[in-house]
Amino acid sequence: MKRSAIVETDHLTKHYGTTVAVDELSFTINEGEIFGFLGPNGSGKTTTLLMLLGLTEPSRGSASVAGLNPTRDAIKVKRMVGYIPENIGFYDDMNGKENLQFIARLNNIPDPVSTSKIEEALERVGLKDEAEKKVAAFSRGMRQRLAIAELLIKEPRLAFLDEPTLGLDPEGTTLITDYIQSLSKDNHMTILLSSHDLTQVQRIADRIGIMIHGKMIAEGPLEKLAHEKLGVEDREISLDEVYMKYFQEVSE
Ligand SMILES: Nc1ncnc2c1ncn2[C@@H]1O[C@H](COP(=O)(O)OP(=O)(O)OP(=O)(O)O)[C@@H](O)[C@H]1O
Ligand SMILES: [Mg+2]
Numbered sequence: 001m002k003r004s005a006i007v008e009t010d011h012l013t014k015h016y017g018t019t020v021a022v023d024e025l026s027f028t029i030n031e032g033e034i035f036g037f038l039g040p041n042g043s044g045k046t047t048t049l050l051m052l053l054g055l056t057e058p059s060r061g062s063a064s065v066a067g068l069n070p071t072r073d074a075i076k077v078k079r080m081v082g083y084i085p086e087n088i089g090f091y092d093d094m095n096g097k098e099n100l101q102f103i104a105r106l107n108n109i110p111d112p113v114s115t116s117k118i119e120e121a122l123e124r125v126g127l128k129d130e131a132e133k134k135v136a137a138f139s140r141g142m143r144q145r146l147a148i149a150e151l152l153i154k155e156p157r158l159a160f161l162d163e164p165t166l167g168l169d170p171e172g173t174t175l176i177t178d179y180i181q182s183l184s185k186d187n188h189m190t191i192l193l194s195s196h197d198l199t200q201v202q203r204i205a206d207r208i209g210i211m212i213h214g215k216m217i218a219e220g221p222l223e224k225l226a227h228e229k230l231g232v233e234d235r236e237i238s239l240d241e242v243y244m245k246y247f248q249e250v251s252e
Pocket of ligand 2: 047086162
């Protein structure tokens with residue numbers, strides 16, 4: 001069954017002075033999928049996300065997010081999309097629960113409804129016992145879990161996650177990746193997951209995009225990319241191997 005596109009870009013381009021951060025980018029995310037967004041440092045992933053969210057304007061080209069133009073309909077897009085930025089921001093002087101209450105109010109969820117949602121979300125990400133702690137005292141892993149809880153409160157149709165496992169230990173990385181998979185499976189969110197952790201991306205992504213120098217040089221399910229690049233069909237493939245092959249060819 002062919003799924004319908006929920007995110008599409010058409011020659012999306014962003015210049016910062018003489019730097020071309022995103023270069024004529026055209027790619028698609030299908031409704032319901034987990035899209036693994038890969039690429040080396042500085043390849044333009046975060047800039048792409050910022051344009052999809054209407055947080056920065058493209059220099060050229062366009063994007064469509066659930067039928068909306070993020071430049072023209074920035075507020076509507078922000079309402080519909082959950083976003084975990086590279087540097088997660090919470091109010092440090094509020095505790096975990098208060099931060100979630102704040103998010104619920106921002107999203108016009110009435111208090112009687114949000115109270116039980118917050119309890120449920122804290123339980124689901126294993127923060128129930130630490131919910132009254134000020135976020136200033138949260139470890140990195142706890143902040144990432146609170147960010148997942150935020151998505152469970154907002155329940156967006158789409159979630160854009162910019163390196164949500166950065167700096168986590170292996171156990172924390174696996175845990176957060178499991179939560180992300182559950183957002184897709186149990187909450188039916190479409191997920192754009194930018195990450196450098198190829199093992200975890202391989203574990204949960206339906207399709208993969210590899211961005212290098214502002215261009216998407218490969219896009220599709222891992223099996224398709226492995227077939228294209230390595231000519232293999234039936235052996236166990238690692239995303240690591242496929243990624244390095246694409247990367248080497250571009251660097252040659
Ligand atoms: N606000 C900015 N002003 C000027 N240049 C910028 C700005 N933001 C990004 N860039 C440049 O645009 C290019 C793409 O950066 P971007 O942050 O999108 O990469 P990335 O793929 O997210 O990298 P990373 O994996 O390190 O997070 C880089 O050359 C970067 O220096
Ligand atoms: Mg980035």
